[in-house]
Amino acid sequence: MSASAPMPVIERGTATSRIAAIATALIIALLAIAPRVLSAGAVDRMTALFIYVILAAMWNALAGFGGLVSVGQQVFFGLGAYFAIRLADAGLNPFAALFVSAMAVGAVSWPLSLFMLRLRNGEFAIGMWVIAALTHLLINLDRLVQGETGTSLISLNVYDAGPRRVTIYWLALASMTALLAVLFGLLRGSTGAAIRAIRDNEDAAASVGVRVTGTKRLLFVLAAFGIGIAGALWLATSITFQPKTYFNVQWTAYMIFMVLVGGIGTFEGAILGALVFFLIETWFGGTGVWYLVGLGATAVLFSLFLPRGLWGTIEERFGLRLLPVGYRVRLTGNPAALAGDGASSPPRQTIQHQERA
Amino acid sequence: MSLLSVENLVVRHGLLQAVRGVSFNVERGETLALVGANGAGKTTLLRAIAGAHPPAAGRVLLDGADLAGVPSHRRVGMGIALVPEGRKLFVQMTVEENLLLGRTARRPGDWSVDRVLEMFPNLKPRRHARTGHLSGGEQQATAIGRALMSNPDVLLLDEVSLGLSPAIVDRVYAALQGLIASGTTIILVEQDLNRALAVSDRVICMLEGRVALEGPSKEVSRDEVTKAYFGLHRKSGNVPA
Amino acid sequence: MSNQIIQGILLGGYYALIACGLSFMFSVMRIINLAHGSLAVFAAFALWLLASRFHVPPFLGLLIVLPLMAAIGWALQRFLLERSARGGALLPILTTFGLAIVIDNMLFEQFGADTRSLAPYIGSLSYDSWEWPGGIYVGKLAVIMFATAVILLGGLQLFLTRTRLGRSIRATSEDPDTAGLVGVDARRANAIAAAIAMVTVGLAGAFLGMRATFDPYAGAPQLLFAFEAAVIGGAGSLWGTLIGGIVLALAQTLGAQVHPQGFLIGGHAVFLVVLFVRLSTSGLGLRGLLRLPSRSAP
16 A cells, blocks of 8 residues: 555545435435324324424524524514415415415515614514514504404315315425425535535625625525414414414524524534424423423523534534535545554544534 | 743643743843744733733743632732733723723732823823824823733733834833833833843743743844744754745 | 603603613623513512512512612623623523523413502502693602613713723723733623613612513513613613613604504614614614724634
């Protein structure tokens, strides 16, 4: 073996990540046929899980990747439901209304972003909350909604309960898959490099020509669109629309909990966080107020002691990367040349792109 | 016992080692000049002595007491005052407020706002002006005055002449001469070699985080210092590529 | 109409009270405390508990609650915010938001969903009024509230400019690293600033309880009012906070004239309009908006 210098190999995936990709496809396929074996209640719970994953992934896209912590994302959740009500009332097919509504939410978020993205950090966070509060008040003025009395997506009742439940399940699964795929594609593409640059150092990114505001706007609109779908789907599962329920800051609290626990700024973390939240809700949701205290306390503890969340910590410890959105550089070459005096372990040094929230 | 001792001090900025095992002593009443190229580690060394930057290894001793783990604000109380590089005044506050802040540690001594204004008469009319609106010379005078207000045993001066016109630098150094004459112990970082040698008792030239040359200012030649400055003092064959 | 304007101005005193702690903490530590409103409601409940169970009148109860709030502020800074702020500018938002959820739901667990008020425990003060020239009646409580706000803001201003501790706090807010180099214990200065901020929150909570009703989830709207008043007034200046509070209250009063549900809408709307005008004229973003000096990098 010649004493050649180590050749760095730039990789996008690892063996683990290729297995993960196949596993992901399998899981989605299994989930798609699952309603055949699941009970009605289980189908509803799974639909809720998909919606949670959407919420977590979208909030993570905004905060973890765009550096924009919002405590007013419930505005898009509420608007998603409200526009669906309005569109269905205007005669649109209720299922179609769910998606047209999300597009309307995305469209509304664009002009909003022109204004809100000029705020920073805490100002942006509470500024969004003010927007949510104001939107809630304005929608209460709509005669169709009848204030806090609320209304229903009655046109959905023409479908039988069974097929309706499964259809909503599939729509939620498809929406989740599509949104995650879009996010994954964004993070792997050229925008992904810009996003990571902004996350690591916004000023430095701007100085080397990264379009900071444009990239943030993209994430803001994507998050609004995704959370809009989530709100519309939630309406489809529960039929009734009460502004107080949908414009509740609790939704943002859930998003923050899921992302903080799962791992802010990691693609997989948001999904893991949604799963954890789903399980906690299933087991402890019945304990009422203590459940909420527990969620808040867990968020505080994670922010103080494990700010990288579960996935971020796992990733750091074990260098594990299932769905790689970055690049890794592996040094290969003559093991003896690298190990110096003939150490037995082959040096497989991997320099990993450090993920920081 | 030396007033201040630095023993094998190592200071890191992340992965970069800015100071790599520096040792020296300063006696009471002595003036020590630190010279060296940009990035030689002088500012980091002063900040580590002042407690603004925790060392990775080594010790700083004041009157024989180890300062490990003592935060900067308590070091001021023990008699170490730094005039930081770039002056670092509180620009939203007036000259007088900046000076009064120097007295936070409440060390007993002679320095007062009036005495600082005696020393720097150019500050007198600016007493109630915000320091953000001052000229460079006035700002530097305020920064030195602020450090003096803590009645320090050791005064650390980081590039006090940076960005000032020669006439102003003369004025600042004339004021420093007064301090030196009164027996204040001083460590100063200075880019102007002639000035550094003229004002100090001893000189240390730093190169890439290490002491390259140390000697009494009266005895070392300008040539020797210049060689140490650029790393040419080492034996031939040992010169870094 | 002039009657309503005067009521609006006096209500602005309450908003200035609730805003000044938020704006003070932001200007010193650069942290927006999302648990701000919840802590005010906590103080109101503490006073209510003292009054209803132990027959301590609210004004006397402040002697217990305000020191308690100071201790809470000190502990909050030392054990939560200090650690959280080391993780960057975004983490404290999440920490304090989590804290708000904990406080709100603990209050709910302890006191239930009923709305409470301190009004029954302050006797005739809750409805007494003075007649001013021109047939205008102003509530005594509203006047006391406004006067408290003016005294508090003035006192805070004097404290910051005239005392050693005040200067230390200002120095820490401008540049904590250099503050340490001149002998200021920046951690202590921040903890004291947080304690002072929480005392103002305690006062605001007391007036919230006396002038209106509150329930365990009333913290969120108080946070929004505080934020809006602080931003309208420009968080950099304490007197600006008073102006901000008055503008917010007048806009709400005007909103209520236009539509029965217009009170809150008017407040939010004027906040957004002010924000929009400032952002589009300054071109600086919020740092310029709040007239804050840029902080030198540590």
